[in-house]
Amino acid sequence: MKDQIYQKVMGEVPAFAFDEEVTRVFPDMIERSVPGYQATLSAAAALAQRLATPHSKIYELGCSRGAALLAIDRKLDPSLQVELVGVDCSEAMLKACQKDLVDSKMLKNHLSLIQEDIRQVELKDASLIVLNFTLQFIPIQDRLDLLCRAKKALRPGGALLLSEKIRLADERIDTLCIDLHHEFKKSQGYSELEIARKRDALVGVLVPEPIQAHKDRLSAAGFSASEVWYQAFNFCSLVALA
Numbered sequence: 001m002k003d004q005i006y007q008k009v010m011g012e013v014p015a016f017a018f019d020e021e022v023t024r025v026f027p028d029m030i031e032r033s034v035p036g037y038q039a040t041l042s043a044a045a046a047l048a049q050r051l052a053t054p055h056s057k058i059y060e061l062g063c064s065r066g067a068a069l070l071a072i073d074r075k076l077d078p079s080l081q082v083e084l085v086g087v088d089c090s091e092a093m094l095k096a097c098q099k100d101l102v103d104s105k106m107l108k109n110h111l112s113l114i115q116e117d118i119r120q121v122e123l124k125d126a127s128l129i130v131l132n133f134t135l136q137f138i139p140i141q142d143r144l145d146l147l148c149r150a151k152k153a154l155r156p157g158g159a160l161l162l163s164e165k166i167r168l169a170d171e172r173i174d175t176l177c178i179d180l181h182h183e184f185k186k187s188q189g190y191s192e193l194e195i196a197r198k199r200d201a202l203v204g205v206l207v208p209e210p211i212q213a214h215k216d217r218l219s220a221a222g223f224s225a226s227e228v229w230y231q232a233f234n235f236c237s238l239v240a241l242a
């Protein structure tokens with residue numbers, strides 16, 4: 001379904017929420033809003049193929065409708081008996097994920113879906129943890145604790161894939177990249193008004209940070225190394241090693 005949510009908002013724009021309306025249009029919304037989204041899904045799948053160890057778990061924290069889980073499932077060798085675990089606090093998202101993935105019997109591997117806040121959910125015995133554009137919605141003061149728990153949950157040799165909207169360190173380049181991102185959205189069919197309304201809706205809900213803040217936090221959480229492997233304007237993706 002096409003995302004037309006911000007075509008019809010009148011008056012003050014309400015804060016963005018992962019409710020039923022957003023869930024319905026979510027695949028179209030993220031595809032047309034996040035440059036490089038498909039590249040992050042492919043990277044999640046490639047990392048899973050490379051790092052999965054027998055009987056380990058692969059988590060997607062903030063799994064939405066399960067696009068990353070599906071990409072991983074397609075590449076993963078079922079004989080490894082890895083458990084895919086999708087966690088999301090949005091009831092609407094998790095129901096849609098269940099419908100899209102489980103009921104349609106598309107999966108080769110075992111999948112568990114958990115409706116819980118990722119700040120509380122138990123994490124253990126993981127070969128890969130994916131945070132694909134989700135940490136940005138967690139209050140800044142809670143981000144380190146989540147990454148510490150992710151690090152503790154990873155088996156030796158495991159990794160975290162962290163994709164985020166970012167704030168660029170140089171203010172002028174930040175402004176430039178925000179403009180270029182808006183051009184990207186226009187090229188995807190969003191009007192200037194829709195772009196402006198979505199931006200207003202995300203203020204205080206999606207809080208971007210500079211890449212260095214992410215790298216420092218990953219290091220503070222105990223990850224032995226982290227590098228940006230992808231960047232498009234003010235969106236980037238890092239891989240961090242346990």
Ligand code: GEK
Binds near residue numbers: 030089116132
């Ligand atoms: C993808 N990874 O398609 N606990 C659990 N879930 C949360 C929390 C929280 N505290 N906060 C937000 N979420 C997906 C896309 S979308 C990114 C991820 C975006 C969930 C929220 O319900 C939503 O489903 C997801 O994180 C973020 O690769 O919309 O830009």
